[in-house]
Amino acid sequence: MIEDITKMKSLLTSLETFFSTENKLKISHKPSEKKWSKKEILGHLIDSGVYNLQRFTEIKFAEKPYILCHYSQEELVDANDYQNADIEELMSFFISLNTRILKVIETYTDEVLDYKIIIYKDTEPETMRFWINDYVNHLEHHLKQILN
Numbered sequence: 001m002i003e004d005i006t007k008m009k010s011l012l013t014s015l016e017t018f019f020s021t022e023n024k025l026k027i028s029h030k031p032s033e034k035k036w037s038k039k040e041i042l043g044h045l046i047d048s049g050v051y052n053l054q055r056f057t058e059i060k061f062a063e064k065p066y067i068l069c070h071y072s073q074e075e076l077v078d079a080n081d082y083q084n085a086d087i088e089e090l091m092s093f094f095i096s097l098n099t100r101i102l103k104v105i106e107t108y109t110d111e112v113l114d115y116k117i118i119i120y121k122d123t124e125p126e127t128m129r130f131w132i133n134d135y136v137n138h139l140e141h142h143l144k145q146i147l148n
Contacts, residue, residue, distance in 0.1 A: 001113060001129065004136045005102060011139050012098055015042075018147055019091050027087060036077065038146045042090050043082025044073060045142055049097040052135050055117075056104045056128075065116035065125045098139075105132055 019027065019042075030037045036044065051071050059066050082090065108128070116125035 001105070001108070001132065004133055005105060008098065008102060008136050008139065011136070011143050012095060015143055015146065016091065016095060019087060024087060028083065030083070037083055039085065039087060039090065040077050040082045041142050041146050042087075042094060043077050043080055043085065045139060046082075046090065046094050046097060047071065047073065047076045047080070048135070048138060049094065049101060053097060053101050053104070055131070056101060059115050059117070059128055060112060065118050066128075067118045068131075101135075 022038075027038045030040075051069070055066070055068060113127065113129040113132075115128045117128060117131055118125050119131070
């Protein structure tokens with residue numbers, strides 16, 4: 001778990017540096033009508049963070065196995081109008097949200113990390129440890145899209 005926490009902190013720092021120095025027009029550029037801009041990718045990561053903060057918090061007291069609630073990614077990016085949002089606001093929210101997620105994860109015991117979760121109906125349960133690793137990998141995947 002230490003590796004995931006360290007990796008997540010590094011990713012947050014890289015993203016914060018990128019958005020503080022990158023041209024705002026480039027950040028808002030949409031490669032095509034169907035593709036997200038860098039700001040919209042950041043917005044998607046915010047939506048993911050919102051849902052995952054709830055998941056990471058509820059796992060401690062919810063009935064087990066914990067069943068993940070899924071969300072409409074495309075629709076949320078559109079509904080939140082991230083394309084026209086202020087980048088400083090988005091960055092501030094993203095960093096605060098993920099800092100809170102880190103604080104929650106850092107409180108986990110081995111028992112919590114081994115709690116079972118159901119990601120998709122009719123699949124074998126995974127552990128919270130798996131889900132945290134998946135969240136960090138998801139962040140890394142999209143941050144590579146942003147940074148390139």
